Amino acid sequence: MTDTAALMPRRREVHPDPYYTDYKTSITRSPYLPLLSMESTPSEETGPRFGHNMLGALDNNLISNYTQGKALAVGERIRVHGRVLDEMGRPVPHTLVEIWQANAGGRYRHIKDTYFAPLDPNFGGCGRTITDENGYYEFMTIRPGAYPWPNRANDWRPMHIHFSIFGHAFGQRLISQMYFQGDPLIDLCPIAATVRDRSQLDRLVAPLDMQNSRGMDYLAYKFDIVLRGRRQTMFENKPEGM
Amino acid sequence: MTQPLDILVETPSQTAGPYVHIGCIPTFAGVEGVYPEDLGLSPIEDGAKGEVITIVGSIYDGTGWAMRDAMFESWQADAAGVYQGQDGADPKVSGFCRFAADKDTGEYTLRTIKPGAVKGRNGQVFAPHISIWIVARGINIGLNTRIYFDDEDNSADPLLARIEQRPRVDTLIAKKTGDGTYRFDIRLQGEGETVFLDL
Ligand SMILES: [Fe+3]
Numbered sequence: 001m002t003d004t005a006a007l008m009p010r011r012r013e014v015h016p017d018p019y020y021t022d023y024k025t026s027i028t029r030s031p032y033l034p035l036l037s038m039e040s041t042p043s044e045e046t047g048p049r050f051g052h053n054m055l056g057a058l059d060n061n062l063i064s065n066y067t068q069g070k071a072l073a074v075g076e077r078i079r080v081h082g083r084v085l086d087e088m089g090r091p092v093p094h095t096l097v098e099i100w101q102a103n104a105g106g107r108y109r110h111i112k113d114t115y116f117a118p119l120d121p122n123f124g125g126c127g128r129t130i131t132d133e134n135g136y137y138e139f140m141t142i143r144p145g146a147y148p149w150p151n152r153a154n155d156w157r158p159m160h161i162h163f164s165i166f167g168h169a170f171g172q173r174l175i176s177q178m179y180f181q182g183d184p185l186i187d188l189c190p191i192a193a194t195v196r197d198r199s200q201l202d203r204l205v206a207p208l209d210m211q212n213s214r215g216m217d218y219l220a221y222k223f224d225i226v227l228r229g230r231r232q233t234m235f236e237n238k239p240e241g242m
Numbered sequence: 243m244t245q246p247l248d249i250l251v252e253t254p255s256q257t258a259g260p261y262v263h264i265g266c267i268p269t270f271a272g273v274e275g276v277y278p279e280d281l282g283l284s285p286i287e288d289g290a291k292g293e294v295i296t297i298v299g300s301i302y303d304g305t306g307w308a309m310r311d312a313m314f315e316s317w318q319a320d321a322a323g324v325y326q327g328q329d330g331a332d333p334k335v336s337g338f339c340r341f342a343a344d345k346d347t348g349e350y351t352l353r354t355i356k357p358g359a360v361k362g363r364n365g366q367v368f369a370p371h372i373s374i375w376i377v378a379r380g381i382n383i384g385l386n387t388r389i390y391f392d393d394e395d396n397s398a399d400p401l402l403a404r405i406e407q408r409p410r411v412d413t414l415i416a417k418k419t420g421d422g423t424y425r426f427d428i429r430l431q432g433e434g435e436t437v438f439l440d441l
Contacts, residue, residue, distance in 0.1 A: 037440040044386075049326075
């Protein structure tokens, strides 16, 4: 049961700075004091599991799930796919992946989004799936539009899809964003820039994947996700029978 | 030169943003009809063993403002200290809940059962607690903390024991406000800052 081993510590240097002045909201929403560190415990090493049986047939198709298949969302059709792995390079099977995004015009279906790009009556903006036994997932959706947001006077979010991933342990919980290869707004975005190491930010940029695109139908983007791994332990938590 | 370690690196976090509710609790956010119901509405079902409790609180930013847009997840053991997925866990306790700050008041409510003490490695025993994960606009990587209870014996808890500045221990302890009711406020920054965890 490797599942009971301690989680590897988070490498905080690859993650965003919690306090980043160009992202103004982070200034009052980041702790001043150091985090309390210790080895993970069962509270972080266990976590909720979700079964494939909770999924509806259209849950991973944002083009048609809001209308339950009656009409299609407006926008450039894309397929987003990849694998969820852990830091040991092992696939993370049967884990819930949720996404949300703006519509093709850059507008969210949310009471607080007052951008004047129109809502699409056929687009809700959320989807979910569960990885297969190889850690693989895929979504059909439309390419989200870039949108302006109130931060500095003329800040725009690059095209992006928000991702939420569970893993198998509460201590693996991760929310991130996928960007699109070649989007010039990535370099101008203060939220993207919270990841200070450019090589780490590049890992959030999905490449165009023509091999998995389909003619006269959709373009594909490949987005792999790595969750925290567990320490390999020969001397503690011996497997049953050893 | 040496052999490469051959270990991957965790994908960097990004803020959940202001519209996290669309992705995680869409019905709550007004995006209705995609899923039958939102995930994690309750950590317990009828018949769960243990004392049913309600925890209420707010999360305050560095200016003292109760944030209206935060989303929380909780994860806890059953009344016997066993997590779902472990042998013998109470089948009526999923242990997982998603909840959000009220959009008008900023107050959250978590209705659950009081968890039991949890056994860790090497004979460690953790006092009853609920693990909390917090995301919101402006939070660039989700924040972990724990809710302990002021009517439990927390004196030997290994995590609380690591807090050097003893008054800060209080930031992790819910205060009993009545029969089965507790208050647990979270302060992100500054005076009375909650202890956040990296484990
Ligand atoms: Fe967004």
